Every structure is written in structure tokens, then in C-alpha cells.
Amino acid sequence: MSRSRAYLRRLRARLGSLRLRLMLGTAVLAVLFMLVLLPVLQGVFNQALEQTVEKRLASDATALISAARIHDGQLRMPEKMPDEEFDNLDSHLLGFIYDRDGQLLWRSRSSEDEAIGYRPRYDGRGHEFARVRDEHGEEFFLYDIEVDLLRGNAAAFSIVTMQPTREYQKLFDGFVWRLKLWLGIALLALLGLLWFGLTWGFRSLRGLSDELDGVEAGTRQHLSDQHPRELLRLTGSLNRLLDSERRQRERYRDSLEDLAHSLKTPLSVLQGLGETLAGQPANRDQAQLMQAQIERMSQQIGYQLQRASLRRSGLVRHREAVWPLLDGLCLSLDKVYRDKRVQVDLQVAEHSQISMERGALMELLGNLLENAYRLCLHRVHVSLEELPDGCRLTIEDDGPGVPADQRARVLRRGERLDAQNPGQGIGLAVVQDIIDSYDGELSLEDSPLGGACFRVRLYD
Template sequence: MIRSLRFRLMLAGVLLAVLFMLGLLPALQGAFSLSLRDSVEERLATEVTRLISAARLEAGRLRMPEPIPVRDERLDVPDERLLGYIFDQRGRLAWSSQGAPAPSYGPRYDGQGSRFSRFAASDGQEYWAYDVEVRLLGGESAAFSFVAMQSVAPYQRTLDALRERLYLGFGAALVALLLLFWAGMTWSLRSLRRLSVELDEIEAGQRQGLSERHPSELLRLTRSLNRLLASEGEQRQRYRDSLGDLAHSLKTPLSVLQGIGEGLASGNPASEAGQQGAVLRAQVARMSQQIDYQLQRANVRNSGLVRRQVAVRPVLDNLASSLRKVYPDKPVQLHIALADPGLLPLEEGALLELLGNLLENAWRLCLGDVSVSLSVIGQRLELLLEDDGPGIPVAQRSRILERGERLDRQHPGQGIGLAVAHDIIRGYHGTLAIEDSPLGGARFRISFPRH
């Protein structure tokens, strides 16, 4: 399937131009052939008239002056020579012009007056023949057929030369027409390119909507897209506001319940009240965890039509600075290798959440080395985050991406960091694979489409 609009239009233009010229070429050839044929007929008719004017009857016998004056210098050229013949009514040759070969033409004295025809001689050569019947010559009754003939070869050469010129001319005209068509199409498609540029600017966050500087045929599309963009932005904001309001409204009663649970659990842990307090506190913590998780998902979800391009290096530098303050006693070497231009197609908040979760885990579990690299592979961007820590067992790699699952029990946490990171990657049509790293620990291989 041809997906390029430019190629489709160009192909349609080529087909129409070729079909038009294929239809026009035979018509022009036919018109020129008819005109040339009329010219030959007129010339032969003139020659026959000259022969009739020169003929005389003496005592019932035909007399022709010798020689008949030549009216055209081209008659000395063999193919261009005009041949003259006079036949009686029985078809017998009564006279022929000087140097004319024996005729293989049979006159038809049938009272039709004149006739122009094309015939083939016995030697295979073709001739034009103009035949005029004469019944009155010099005021006396006569019964003769005056015939002027000419070879078809000059006519055919002229027609072939014309056909060659037509092919060359039509070929040049087709090339010129296609160049003009390409230029016109390029000029016409500038509006689509401008629309594409504006859409790219919207995806990059440089513009809020499409402008009105487009042809009238595209205004309905641009206005519909603007309404869609506005509706999407409003819907996303309402969604986030609703989640924020819900979380805010639940925080206070959850805090109260948390306080009650801590009060109950602060007594005798073995008593029924202490056990109920511990259960209440655990359930409240789980509810808080669920609320935080859903809020994080809402804040880093893909933004649909609007696509960002965020620089990775500043985000990594800020995260590394924060982690060095969190782990001041742990010297970690962070190795960064980013292919130009070092951008990922995510929103800044999503990239910060993604790299924050992965880098914090690597920083916490590594022995001293963490590596982050970004490379371009075909139409995809590949982000690798590696450490020299204990690694992740193969059997546990899919489980740690589930909400609430944790392998590290020595440090506090809710077990939702990797789940949030995985949701972010899937939300931007990416993939995540956990592998063994050459450094000795785990490698997180993340792949995003470039566009």
C-alpha cells in the first residue's frame, strides 16, 4: 500500500499525462497524415491538369508534345518524380512520360470522373495514383484516362520523421509537465508541512494549539484537533484534580484511624486490643499505600496527543546529587554515556519518577558502581541502567514488577517503586527487560520508540 500522499499524487499525474499523450499522439499523427495525403493528391491533380492541357487530338489520334516542360526540380529525384500515363478506354497505354517505367496500374474507365488511390506495383513498390477520365479533348470527343503517379516513399519518410519528432517532443513535454507538476504539488503541500510542524511543536510542548493560518480545506481539521487537544487537557486535569481531592479527603480520616491503631497497639501487644490495633494500623498503611500508588500513576501517565522530549543528563545529575545526600557514607561511581541528543520521549515528571525509582534501587544495592547509558538502535531508543550489586534471581524478575512485592527486606519501603516504573514504561509504549549485568549485578534494559 502506498502511504505517501506526494507519491500518490505524482503517480496519478504521471498516469493522466501518459494517457492523455497516448490519446493525443495518434490523433496528431492521423491529422498530419491526412493533411500530407491531401497535399499529395493536390499535387497529382495539378500534374494531371497539366497533362490534359498539353494533350491534342489529331485525326482522332492522341498527340503529346515532347518533352513536356518540367515544373518542379524535385522531379529529378527518383522517389520524388511524377510519372504520367494516358490510357485509352480499353485500358491500353497510349502515352507515358519520359523515363517512366512500364505501369502495373490498371485504369478504370467507369464514368466516375476522378479517383485518388494507393496501390502496390508488381515490384512491391507502392504508389499514389490520381486518375481522371476525359470525354472531351480540344472540343472533340475522347475516351482517355489521364493518370499521374508518385512513389509513396517520400510520404512515408515524412510521416516517420514526424512520428520521431512527435515522440521526442512529447517526451520532453512530459518531463517538463512532470517537473511543473512536482513544483506545483510541492507548493500545494506546504500547508500540510506547516501543519505537521505545528503538531510537532504541540507534541514538544512549545505550542498549545494549531493556528488558523491554513487553507480553508484544512481549517475544519485544525479546529477539530484544537477542540480535541483542549478536551484532552481538561479531562486530564479533571482526572488529576479528582484524584487529588479524593486523596486529600481520605488523608484526614486515615490519619485518625492510624492514630487510633497506634494507640491501641501501644498497650499490651498480646492483648486483644493490641492485636486489633496492629491489624488496624496495617490496613490503614495498606490503604495509604494504595492511594499514593494511584496518585503516582495519575501524575506520570502518558499525555496522549502531547508528546515531550526531555533531556536525560540533567535529571540524572539532580538524582545523583540527591542520592549522595541520602547515602553520604556510600561512595558510588555513576558512569553516564548518552548518545546525542540525549533525549527521551517522556514528560519530565514521568522521567524523574522512572529514573528516580530505578536509580535509587541501584544506588542502594550496588557495591560502588552504577552505569546509565542511552543509545539509538534503528527506530528505538534503548536505556540501560546497571549496577554491581547482588543482582536479581531469574525466578524473581517478573514478581518484583508487581505492586507490593519487595526482595530487599532490610530497608523500609512499600514495594511500589518498580511497579510504578513499569507502568510508566508501558504508558509510553516501551518495554522493560531485567538481565544480568557485566558489572555483576542487575541490568534494566528499557526501550522506547523514537517517535
């Protein structure tokens, strides 16, 4: 579950990038533009190619017309054509002459091996350019021009010239391949320029992000005004929010101190009065009950003050070194529980840090360690595991542990399983409140040492 949650966090962070979204959007538009441009360019090139072929075949048809003669009303063609391609058997240029009724009157030597079932329609359209296929399925370009007058003599012929399309198809396929290659290169170059442009354009946002990191780390108090005009309203609003939060925290802290001071004196007076009444045998039971209630009030007031003062700040993010705090707390607890001779195993790197305010981290570690020292037999194990999106703190002991059906109860305020030890059972509740304020997770499991295992999962 934690791994899937971490993966979703990273995925949302990546997809949440404005530059990535703009880059993906422009890339999709560029690809769509190239996909639309490709058939357009293919069509333009194909049209230009066919126009060239048509002009070539029209020129060849003109050569046939110039070589034709009319003698006694009959068509006469020279033995040797002016264009040698008509006489070459290996030539791809074919020539045909049909009469008004579509009967073949003459064909060039180059067409003797071809069987093309084409019959022109003498309908006065002038000329026609089309594609036809022979009996073997090979495709040809065809140019058909109608002749009504030949060298001053009345005539009605269809002059047809043909050429296979395969050579031009090879040329067209080569053009399409090169076109796709260059469009692909152009697309990559365009995406590179877009990425460079977006990087340059977002440089101001990166500067703002660096300043926000400084505010979160506590090294800056305000955001500067050295940003584009479109961002100045945002930075101004954030600066006002920072000032408001800072003043509110100061007022909150002062109010808590005043509240603690104002309640301390009345509670001390009541406690003294209870001790006086306890000295009288007749009032001993009532005095003990009053002292227990006063102690409970004091614990509850302390809990509420801790809970209110250890809340996570809104914009400022602190990072605190863990090893010095653990070392100091263990030294203090060793003195308190010196009779147990507790062996503490700290598997924490000296450079490790946790994203938490010092007071909150001290309270969290202090409560968990004090709980482990109090309930253990002789051993306590503390480890800190660095994770890509945070850390996992584990505190274990070799004590009696906590039954599975009682673990939820232990984390509730005021609940205790070890009634033999003093206190009101608010330490773990304070820990839970601190972890909740930092959007973390607290779990209670069985420890390999035999006792309880508290795992704290915190996210950056």
C-alpha cells in the same frame, strides 16, 4: 522487527502527504492526457501530410492530362514532358496512363525501373488516393483520376501518378520524435508548475502545521484565525479541544490532590492505631497484619495516583532534556547506596531530548535506575541511542539478572523476585504503564555486564 516497523512508519508518513497525493494524481492525469494527445496529433499531422501529397500528385496528374493528345483515336504523349521529373530516371515521381480495360498505354521514363503491379478499375468514381507496394515491398502514394473527355474528344483513360512514401515517412518520423520531445518537455514544465501551485496553495496548511507544532511544544496556547475560510472551522474545533483538555487536566490534577489528601489522614490514624495495638502482646499479630495491609493500601494508592497523573497528554507534546535528570538521579542514588560505591557509565549526549513530560520521564528513569542500583553489584550502564523516528534507552547492571521464564512476571504489578528488599513491586509496573501511554516498547534482556538489561523504545 523494529527496523521494519520504523520503515513502515516513514512510508506511511510519506504516502500520507496530501500534497504528494494530489501531485501524484495530477501527474497521472497529465501523463494519460499526453498519451491520448500524442496519437491524436500524429493522426492530424498524418492526415494533413497525406492531403498535401494528394494535392501534389493531383497537380502532377493534371500536367499529364494537359500534355496528352488524341490522334486518330490513339493516345499520343510528347517526347519531352513539361514536368522534367517524369523524364528524369532518378526522379521519384512516376506517371502511368491506362485504358478503360486497365491496359498500360504509357509510362514515364522515371518509372522504367519500377515494377508495380497496379491495375486501375475504371468504375466512374472519379479519382482515388491510396497506397500501394511494388514487388520489392516499397510503398508508394498513388493518385488515380479517370478521364472521360480529353480536349473535346471522347476518351476513357486512368491517369496515375505515384511517389514513394519513404521521404514523407522520414518527415513523419522526425515530426513524431520532435512531438514526443516537446510533449515531454511540456509535461515536465506542467508538473513543475503544478508542484509550484500546490506548494503555494498549501502554504496556509504549512502555517497551520507550524502553529500545531507550537501547541505540541507548549509555546502556544491556541491556534490563530489567520487561515483560509475553509480551515477556520477546523482551527476553532481544535482550540475548543485544547481548552477542554487543559480544563480537564486541571480538574484531574486537583481531584488527585484532594484524593491523596483525604486518604492520607485516615491511613495515618490507622497506622497510629496499629502501632498502639502492636504494643500490646495479645494483639501483636493482628496489629502487624493490620500494619502490613495499611502499608499495602498506601503503596497501591500511590501506584494508582502515579498511574493516573503520568498519562500522556492528547495534543501537547513535550520534549525534555535527559542528561540533567539522569545526573540528578544518579547523585541522589549514590548517596542512598553509598556503601556499594556504584560505578555509573552514562553514554548520553548532553543535548539529547526525549518526547515525554518531565514528571513521566523522571518517574521512568527513577524507577529503572533505582532498580539497577538496588540489584547491581558495582556497575550500572546507561545509554541513549538517537534513531530516525525516536530513541532507544538502555539501562544495564551487573547484578544477578532475571531468568528468561520470569521476565514477564517481573513487569506485572506487585510481582517481585527479590523478596528480601522492601516494597510492593509496583515500580516496573509504573514504568510499563508510562511506556504504554507513549506507545513505546519495554523489553528485558541479558546484559553483557552479567545482569539485567532494560531497553525502552520510544517513538516521536
